[in-house]
Amino acid sequence: MSTILNVTDLTKKFGSLSAVNALSFSINKGNVYGILGPNGSGKSTTLGMILNVVNPTSGEFSWFRGTQNTHQALKRVGAIIERPNFYPYMTALQNLRLVCRIKEVPQSKIEEKLELVDLLDRKNDKFKTYSLGMKQRLAIASALLNDPEILILDEPTNGLDPQGIAQVRTIIKKIAAQGTTILLASHLLDEVEKVCSHVLVLQKGTRIYFGKVTELTNDHGYFELNSTDVTTLQQVLEKHNDIDKIEVLNNYIIAYPNKSVSAKKLSKTLSEQGVVITHFAQKKKSLEEQFLSLTKSQQL
Amino acid sequence: MKRLFLIEFDKLRTNRSSRILIGAYFILLTSIALIAAIKFDIGPIKFHLAEQGIFNFPYVWHFNAFIGALFKIFLAVVIVSMTANEYSNKTIKQNLIDGLSKREFLHSKWVMIVTFSGISTLFIFLVSLILGLLYSNYNEIGIIFKDLEYLLAYFLKLVAFFAFCLFLGTAIKRSAFALGFLGVWQMFEGICYGFFKWKSPTWVDAEQVFRLFPLNAMSNLVPEPFTRLSAVRNLADQVGEVMQSNTVVRFWDIVIVLVWSYIFYLLTYRLLMRRDL
Numbered sequence: 001m002s003t004i005l006n007v008t009d010l011t012k013k014f015g016s017l018s019a020v021n022a023l024s025f026s027i028n029k030g031n032v033y034g035i036l037g038p039n040g041s042g043k044s045t046t047l048g049m050i051l052n053v054v055n056p057t058s059g060e061f062s063w064f065r066g067t068q069n070t071h072q073a074l075k076r077v078g079a080i081i082e083r084p085n086f087y088p089y090m091t092a093l094q095n096l097r098l099v100c101r102i103k104e105v106p107q108s109k110i111e112e113k114l115e116l117v118d119l120l121d122r123k124n125d126k127f128k129t130y131s132l133g134m135k136q137r138l139a140i141a142s143a144l145l146n147d148p149e150i151l152i153l154d155e156p157t158n159g160l161d162p163q164g165i166a167q168v169r170t171i172i173k174k175i176a177a178q179g180t181t182i183l184l185a186s187h188l189l190d191e192v193e194k195v196c197s198h199v200l201v202l203q204k205g206t207r208i209y210f211g212k213v214t215e216l217t218n219d220h221g222y223f224e225l226n227s228t229d230v231t232t233l234q235q236v237l238e239k240h241n242d243i244d245k246i247e248v249l250n251n252y253i254i255a256y257p258n259k260s261v262s263a264k265k266l267s268k269t270l271s272e273q274g275v276v277i278t279h280f281a282q283k284k285k286s287l288e289e290q291f292l293s294l295t296k297s298q299q300l
Numbered sequence: 301m302k303r304l305f306l307i308e309f310d311k312l313r314t315n316r317s318s319r320i321l322i323g324a325y326f327i328l329l330t331s332i333a334l335i336a337a338i339k340f341d342i343g344p345i346k347f348h349l350a351e352q353g354i355f356n357f358p359y360v361w362h363f364n365a366f367i368g369a370l371f372k373i374f375l376a377v378v379i380v381s382m383t384a385n386e387y388s389n390k391t392i393k394q395n396l397i398d399g400l401s402k403r404e405f406l407h408s409k410w411v412m413i414v415t416f417s418g419i420s421t422l423f424i425f426l427v428s429l430i431l432g433l434l435y436s437n438y439n440e441i442g443i444i445f446k447d448l449e450y451l452l453a454y455f456l457k458l459v460a461f462f463a464f465c466l467f468l469g470t471a472i473k474r475s476a477f478a479l480g481f482l483g484v485w486q487m488f489e490g491i492c493y494g495f496f497k498w499k500s501p502t503w504v505d506a507e508q509v510f511r512l513f514p515l516n517a518m519s520n521l522v523p524e525p526f527t528r529l530s531a532v533r534n535l536a537d538q539v540g541e542v543m544q545s546n547t548v549v550r551f552w553d554i555v556i557v558l559v560w561s562y563i564f565y566l567l568t569y570r571l572l573m574r575r576d577l
Contacts, residue, residue, distance in 0.1 A: 048576070048577070051396070051397045052396050052397070052401075052402075053393050053396050053397060053576065053577040054576045054577070055573075055574070055576055069401075070401075071396070071399050071400065071401035071404070072399070073399075074396075074397060074398065074399040075398075075399035077399075079397045081393075081397065083390075085389060085390040085391050085393055085394035086389075086391065086394065087311065087314065087315075087389060087391055088389060089314060089315050089316065090314045091314075094310065094314050097310065098307065098310050098311070099398050101303060101306055101307050101310065102307060102395060102398040102399055102400045103398055103399050104303070104399075142398075
């Protein structure tokens, strides 16, 4: 698999504060990456450094295995950071033409990309007349002009109304489906959960997890059970070797296994013990719960 | 180079205020020709400015280079505000993310500076040539193209001044404050000069120190042309005054201004490289 970006020990200090602390990760072609972290955890600073607008204090990064210097490499990247930055007095078309000049790509794709983000009928209106949602969509069109090998998005749905959020999400999904590598920074966890295959979790500038979303925590999920005879069910589960602990929540018994236990095996055991099951569900923690437990455990 | 020019040209072309200011500037440069129309005809006193020798070759180069430079503030406003806007609209950040290097960003601004200065010089050349051909008493080729160093000096003066403006726009990031600072700096130079004259030890020549100051060096580059006019000299003779001011383009003033231009370039570059966006 070819590497798109390699980051080694990247550090940024603002005075005595470390915004990003010895961060290392790499991005491979074809995956969709999420950067997670609360506000101020260093997401935007990290993106700023790899995008050539923030000078790293120390550490290194290289695009496309170091074959090109950063600003040349950025011509193969599409990026939208924080809020859309365009010339307010130019029309959408003029702004995109300028981007084409900078990226050294032909202007023939402008119409196609405006069509994709549904702005074609407003192409001759000045940028300053656009709503925030339209500005964000224009930013996406602009980032796609060079058919980038990787698309970087920093909080793309920040400040948008629900309709705008849905529109931006649909566009991102469309792009991801085409096989474009995506790096998405967000503190909206369901956003990341819906589109990302890999995740980088940051806290106070330090990496606390990097890998597949599915392997985020060493998590075996949990079982949600109910029975006509709750007491026996509890006793059986407590004696079960594979069950770590049980708790009662909203009239259900929640059982946490200490290793991967198949639902089949557990239900078989239960019926052998004569427990009549009225409710049985195997569940995984949501990304949000996993993220919260991960950041909590790091704080302790 | 062409790419950088087109990038900057697009930014200027689409901005209405820039278009108006640039247009006004070139109209004003052309309006030097209107001086030719200044005519008093009050009974026995007949005065026609164009016939007082101001459009004689080669004096016309000097006169127009001096007058033309007075209008440079219009372009200075354009340069400062275009640069400051890049910061307030955060478009500099977007430019860099899109793949423009900081050096290319600076060079695109410098291409604009040199282009503005070059076109202005060409303009002054053409206006002067036409006025000269119309009104000059001397029309021999050798005399027409004499003293063209005033145009070179004019060109370098504009480049240095705009480089200073670009630096201020980048450093201060607010166009009004940057232009205000330019005015403050002008006063600062004046105060320094006064202070040096008054307090400096005898072995320091205040005039020579003052020559090194950037704005003063730029203004020395194209010295005032009026004391060269025979009418003015006659007047001075009559009141018994001997005029000793410099009126030629001096080599060391060129060097000083070139050095300042380079310093402004380097300072702007350093600022761009160091600053996080």
